[in-house]
Amino acid sequence: MNETVFNRMLSAVQKPARYTGGELGAVYKDPDSVDIRFAFCFPDLYEIGMSSQATQILYSVLNKDDSIWCERFFAPWFDMREQMLTEGAELVSLESRTPLNKFDVIGFTLQYEMSYTNVLYMLELGGIKLFSRERGEGDPFVVGGGPCTCNPEPMAEFFDMFSLGDGEETDNEICHCIAECRRKGLDRRQTLIACASIEGVYVPCLYEPEYLPDGRLKGYNALDGAPALPVRKRLFMDMDKAPYPLDPIVPSMSVIHDRPSVEVLRGCIRGCRFCQAGFIYRPFRCKDASLICTQARALIDNTGYDEISLLSLSTSDHPHLEDILDGLIDWSVEKKVNLSLPSLRVDSFSGTLAQKLRQVRESGLTFAAEAGTQRLRNVINKNITEEEILSGCEDAFMNGYTAVKLYFMLGLPTETDEDVLAISALCQKIVDLFYSLPNRPKGRSVTVSASVSCFIPKPKTPFEFCGFNGVEELRRKQQMLVGSVRSRKIDISYHDSETSYIETVLAKGDRRVHEAVLAAYREGSIFDGWSEGFSYEKWLEAFRKSGIDADFYALRERDFDEFEPWDTVDYGVTKSFLKREYEKATKAQTTPNCREMCSGCGVNRFTGRECFAER
Amino acid sequence: MQNVRVFFRKTGDARFLSHLDVMRCFTRALKRSGFNVWYTQGFNTHIYLMFASPLSLGFESEYEPMDFRIVDDEPVAESEVVERLNSGLPRGLTVFAASAPEHEHTDAAFSEWEIRVSGDADAMSSSFREFISKDEIPVTRKNKKGVEKTENAVEYIKKISFDTEEGCLVIRAVLKSDTSSSLNPSLLLNTFLNEYGLRAEDIRITRKSLLLQDLTIFK
Numbered sequence: 001m002n003e004t005v006f007n008r009m010l011s012a013v014q015k016p017a018r019y020t021g022g023e024l025g026a027v028y029k030d031p032d033s034v035d036i037r038f039a040f041c042f043p044d045l046y047e048i049g050m051s052s053q054a055t056q057i058l059y060s061v062l063n064k065d066d067s068i069w070c071e072r073f074f075a076p077w078f079d080m081r082e083q084m085l086t087e088g089a090e091l092v093s094l095e096s097r098t099p100l101n102k103f104d105v106i107g108f109t110l111q112y113e114m115s116y117t118n119v120l121y122m123l124e125l126g127g128i129k130l131f132s133r134e135r136g137e138g139d140p141f142v143v144g145g146g147p148c149t150c151n152p153e154p155m156a157e158f159f160d161m162f163s164l165g166d167g168e169e170t171d172n173e174i175c176h177c178i179a180e181c182r183r184k185g186l187d188r189r190q191t192l193i194a195c196a197s198i199e200g201v202y203v204p205c206l207y208e209p210e211y212l213p214d215g216r217l218k219g220y221n222a223l224d225g226a227p228a229l230p231v232r233k234r235l236f237m238d239m240d241k242a243p244y245p246l247d248p249i250v251p252s253m254s255v256i257h258d259r260p261s262v263e264v265l266r267g268c269i270r271g272c273r274f275c276q277a278g279f280i281y282r283p284f285r286c287k288d289a290s291l292i293c294t295q296a297r298a299l300i301d302n303t304g305y306d307e308i309s310l311l312s313l314s315t316s317d318h319p320h321l322e323d324i325l326d327g328l329i330d331w332s333v334e335k336k337v338n339l340s341l342p343s344l345r346v347d348s349f350s351g352t353l354a355q356k357l358r359q360v361r362e363s364g365l366t367f368a369a370e371a372g373t374q375r376l377r378n379v380i381n382k383n384i385t386e387e388e389i390l391s392g393c394e395d396a397f398m399n400g401y402t403a404v405k406l407y408f409m410l411g412l413p414t415e416t417d418e419d420v421l422a423i424s425a426l427c428q429k430i431v432d433l434f435y436s437l438p439n440r441p442k443g444r445s446v447t448v449s450a451s452v453s454c455f456i457p458k459p460k461t462p463f464e465f466c467g468f469n470g471v472e473e474l475r476r477k478q479q480m481l482v483g484s485v486r487s488r489k490i491d492i493s494y495h496d497s498e499t500s501y502i503e504t505v506l507a508k509g510d511r512r513v514h515e516a517v518l519a520a521y522r523e524g525s526i527f528d529g530w531s532e533g534f535s536y537e538k539w540l541e542a543f544r545k546s547g548i549d550a551d552f553y554a555l556r557e558r559d560f561d562e563f564e565p566w567d568t569v570d571y572g573v574t575k576s577f578l579k580r581e582y583e584k585a586t587k588a589q590t591t592p593n594c595r596e597m598c599s600g601c602g603v604n605r606f607t608g609r610e611c612f613a614e615r
Numbered sequence: 616m617q618n619v620r621v622f623f624r625k626t627g628d629a630r631f632l633s634h635l636d637v638m639r640c641f642t643r644a645l646k647r648s649g650f651n652v653w654y655t656q657g658f659n660t661h662i663y664l665m666f667a668s669p670l671s672l673g674f675e676s677e678y679e680p681m682d683f684r685i686v687d688d689e690p691v692a693e694s695e696v697v698e699r700l701n702s703g704l705p706r707g708l709t710v711f712a713a714s715a716p717e718h719e720h721t722d723a724a725f726s727e728w729e730i731r732v733s734g735d736a737d738a739m740s741s742s743f744r745e746f747i748s749k750d751e752i753p754v755t756r757k758n759k760k761g762v763e764k765t766e767n768a769v770e771y772i773k774k775i776s777f778d779t780e781e782g783c784l785v786i787r788a789v790l791k792s793d794t795s796s797s798l799n800p801s802l803l804l805n806t807f808l809n810e811y812g813l814r815a816e817d818i819r820i821t822r823k824s825l826l827l828q829d830l831t832i833f834k
């Protein structure tokens with residue numbers, strides 16, 4: 001790219017450091033020395049993308065390979081977009097400022113559905129044909145990965161292949177396979193078929209969907225050379241051997257999650273029925289406690305950060321959390337390093353553990369209560385009781401805390417108005433508790449904030465059969481909830497139900513939904529996860545223009561025996577398990593966590609052993 | 616306890632780092648260096664860093680002093696400071712010297728700037744000749760309260776010369792930049808471009824050095 005033009009553009013935007021690269025830890029190679037140039041694309045801002053462990057892990061794994069150079073791309077913010085359009089500039093990599101269309105493989109990480117329009121935005125700015133079928137010999141291969149690939153169908157027309165599950169090994173294998181096919185002189189179709197034989201790779205163009213007269217899916221026809229459906233996700237079982245970057249890229253500008261992280265475990269034993277991550281990342285695998293400590297120290301030594309976080313879906317479920325804390329607390333005090341431990345459950349602290357945690361935890365206290373009544377918490381299998389929440393709060397108040405934050409959802413299956421009103425009642429109980437304590441922090445007032453999101457029934461969860469509650473109905477519940485608050489100490493904030501509705505369509509859509517994504521992009525939708533970008537009107541217009549019936553995807557209750565778009569891919573949990581869990585949910589019956597009892601989710605078909613057998 | 620003054624360059628893409636970003640980069644580089652550095656003693660304790668004259672976003676520099684403290688008295692080798700810090704800094708931030716401070720920050724009086732403006736170099740240079748020959752060059756800026764104030768830039772210009780090079784107008788100026796008042800070179804340049812209705816293709820502004828009242832180098 002012309003340097004003068006680039007300088008002019010950067011001089012005109014708000015945060016130019018988003019686009020320059022050159023950070024400590026960024027990798028530069030001689031492009032002629034590699035077989036494959038890999039474009040790692042994060043379809044959101046630099047500050048978001050650089051906060052993701054996926055970025056750090058894949059960048060490191062790919063660049064460790066001498067035959068590959070992985071460079072980064074992020075979505076340019078509105079001010080940069082304007083500059084690029086004015087200058088007629090293409091999207092270029094951070095490292096070598098090479099245009100996207102000069103790369104061999106383009107890898108997008110799909111972390112959330114509302115980034116889908118940004119995928120099209122980046123492809124188009126990079127001069128890449130949007131549809132897989134339009135791309136020909138010599139064009140890059142576009143690969144998708146990340147949690148959203150557990151239903152890849154709405155984006156299937158735009159991608160040449162998807163890497164399902166743990167990506168530590170798959171991306172390198174795809175690169176090697178493509179390089180090998182090129183050496184052999186195979187054409188694009190043959191290359192795609194070759195890639196389809198890599199474990200965890202789903203090549204959507206090899207399967208044709210067939211629909212019933214009522215619009216539902218009938219199934220898929222596999223074309224010649226296609227492996228049988230469903231395609232299994234890739235698993236990396238031994239967390240102690242999982243490649244983990246200890247010299248990550250250190251962003252020079254401030255980013256959202258501005259600290260290194262050590263992944264302590266993958267998967268979750270809890271089985272909260274609304275939580276997609278809790279199902280798609282099964283089975284539960286943890287890293288050795290001493291390795292976690294070694295990695296944490298190395299990360300601080302190599303980066304110079306003064307804060308580090310332990311990363312997982314539920315850190316307190318690590319069987320040796322106490323050893324981890326023993327290994328890190330004194331070190332962190334001595335090194336003046338702040339230890340941050342998100343995702344801790346209140347119910348799992350023993351006395352001594354609670355004592356240790358108190359030394360490191362300085363931020364406010366948060367509880368993921370998720371629902372207001374015990375009945376509804378049982379429905380979603382969130383096994384936390386009101387008593388536990390209240391005793392956790394009491395403990396916190398006695399230790400000088402005066403602010404508590406709670407997370408809830410509205411629109412959960414079987415929810416009644418009584419459940420909604422119980423949210424404000426619970427908040428009130430916490431306020432009352434504070435004032436009932438004789439030893440409460442003196443001279444200070446209490447704040448109870450409740451953050452209330454809209455429940456989205458996601459694929460691969462027991463609620464995949466359920467419909468979204470509806471934009472208007474959720475609005476009614478939100479108003480009712482806010483109206484029921486009687487104390488100024490309680491602060492309720494809620495999410496916009498329109499975004500959640502669109503997210504549901506994108507999460508549960510089939511292959512035809514790509515037309516709505518494209519139409520929304522053509523209407524000007526980008527950065528849909530941002531209030532600056534999201535426009536409900538544009539999406540409604542996109543559904544009208546593309547003839548996609550959004551309610552059909554978002555609101556409809558689905559039959560148990562219906563063939564779902566996400567049945568093309570196997571993430572471990574079986575349909576029969578999800579049905580059982582759904583039925584228990586409707587009866588408000590809970591399921592014990594995996595460590596207490598195996599509920600037969602099906603993931604051990606992949607591993608060939610019981611998850612918690614004596615080793 | 617000893618004070619250490621390092622001198623660094625901020626060049627290339629690093630010019631797009633804000634002053635706050637630069638501070639964070641140096642904080643991490645110092646933490647990573649393993650030197651026993653001094654932390655401020657306040658409620659939010661952090662590594663003590665002091666910059667002589669913060670640089671605007673977008674400007675390059677070949678001479679940026681920054682001070683920190685090492686807790687123990689045992690002298691550290693200059694080369695070691697330079698090497699350890701550089702291994703922890705992003706591209707474009709480069710430490711090139713370290714020493715005990717010679718002058719106080721308040722002794723810095725002027726900055727020497729090089730301003731490269733690409734565009735119609737001939738038109739720009741004849742206009743610029745006229746522009747700087749005036750006795751009064753009014754420049755308008757807002758103070759912290761948002762109140763506009765017009766001043767005579769000539770009072771802030773110690774030396775100024777210009778030349779043309781490969782389609783560029785190259786201005787070399789020594790402008791006042793002490794702790795009480797300073798003139799930002801981009802304000803002077805924009806006043807010039809606006810007054811003559813000129814358009815720049817690209818602008819590069821570099822601080823070449825920091826000077827004392829007698830125009831010798833700040834060390």
